[in-house]
Amino acid sequence: MSERYDIVIVGAGMAGASLAAMVAPHASVLMIETEERPGYHATGRSAAFWEETYGGPGVYPLTAASGPFLRDGGFLSPRGALNIGRESDRAKVEAFVKRFAALGADVELLGRDEIEARVPGLAEEWTCAAWEAPCSDIDVAALHQHYLTAAKKTGAALRTRAELKAAYCEADGWRLDLADGSQVACDTLVNAAGAWADSVAEIAGAAPIGIEPLRRTVVQLRTRPEVPNDVPLVLDINETFYFKPEAGRIWLTPHDETPSAPCDAAPDELDVAIAIERMEQVIGWEVEAVERKWAGLRSFAPDRLPVYGFDAKVPGFFWCAGQGGFGIQTAPAGAALAAQLLLGKRVSSIADGIDPSPYDPARFAMN
Structure with missing residues (x-):
């Protein structure tokens, strides 16, 4: 006989973990994670900052509502x-x-003088x-662990190396086949699979909504002079680069968005070279060494807004996807809003006043 839960969440990165923490006090929850550890992909590769304007006006309500929780919880450090x-x-x-x-x-x-001073x-x-x-660095690892711990304390279970292989929508809910040969049953199946969100939808018999993974490259540089840690996050208004200090080093990206299949993303050497060239044209820091380089997949819906809500056509299939590059900084409000929609009741004040309609998956439903 298979195990049964009220809710199974596919994915235990920031999206899945934060949602599990919100709903576990009210329902039995299982998170299933393909990798050996949660947060291996996008969550573990974030450039780690909270910026009110990041993601645009449509994302702003989620970012602004998340700020007090992140600040009061000690997850933010001032940056500007x-x-x-x-x-x-x-x-x-x-x-x-x-x-x-x-x-x-x-x-x-x-103006110029004020920029030069910073x-x-x-x-x-x-x-x-x-x-x-108000822009701040985020302790992403601590925030992710906070949600995993909170979910566990309120009864949520986590199973790693548990890839979803098949999902059957039946009269009494879902029957799920996992990679280890086990079966799990649930009333509601939540898609928090990041870059794999459309693939999970197809497994469940739901129409993909066009969640596109885009590769973002980041490099860690040692420079001369060593960059003071009080330098702010610096972004090109035309979105061709951004950089910030990190423990005496620089984290730099060429702001690339290269379409990719869902995968364990790796940096492209050309993108690394482009990033360094762009920075050298902006500021007179000599690059002494590329100490680290990595890439992550930021997954966007076609309108670049997150997707929270029940599928328009498949009963019991819930979307928590498309968080793009702003999924970390919006996690508190995004999870609260998603939990409210999932459970049909208010579970936190964090999402009070946020209109859920712009994030409804029904906006992509075919007539």
Whole structure:
């Protein structure tokens, strides 16, 4: 006889773990994870920052609502962010400030002198910037472990090396076949599989909604001089690079978004070279060594908003996917909102006031 749970969550990265922590006090929960340890893919490869404007206006409500929980929980460390532009970008920078300030974000326009004071040595062509003082580093590992621990304490189970091989929607719920040959039954099947979200949907007989994995490359550099840790996160307003200090080193990305099949992503040497070339054109730091390089898959829905809610056509199939590059910083509010939709009741105040309709998977349903 197979084990039975109220809810089985496919994936135990940040999305699956945070949702499990929210729903486990109210239902029996099992997380199934393909890898040997949870958080191996996107969660373990994040550039690890919380920035109010990241992800755009549609993501802002989730980010803003998550901030107090992350800050009060000790998961954030002050950093600040500069979205820099050349004089030819001034209109774009000003529009950026106006758009997000209208939403309630703490963002202001800075001139060249104020930029230079925050990032000494930045090339003179960078004359304007949108400054976000609240931007912070996130302790991703601690946050992920917090959710795994909270889920476990309230009764959720975790099974690793438990890839979903088949899912059958039956009269009384779901029957699931796992890679180890075991079977599990549940009332509701949750798709929190990140880059594999559309693949899991197909296994369950649901229509894919176009979740696309995009590769993002990050390199850790040793530079001369060593970069002070109080330098803010620096982002190009045109999204061609960003970098930030990390324990005396620099984490740098060329802001690449290369379509990829779901996989254990690896960095491309060309992307590494492009990242370094772009940074060297921006600031006078000499690169002494590439100490580390890695890549992760950021998974986006077609409209680049997350997907939270029951499938429009397959009963008992729930989407918690498409968190892109903002899944860490929106995890508290995203999980609270998803849990509310999943259970049909309020489980946390974190998501109060957030309209769930922009994130409904029904927006992709075919007529």
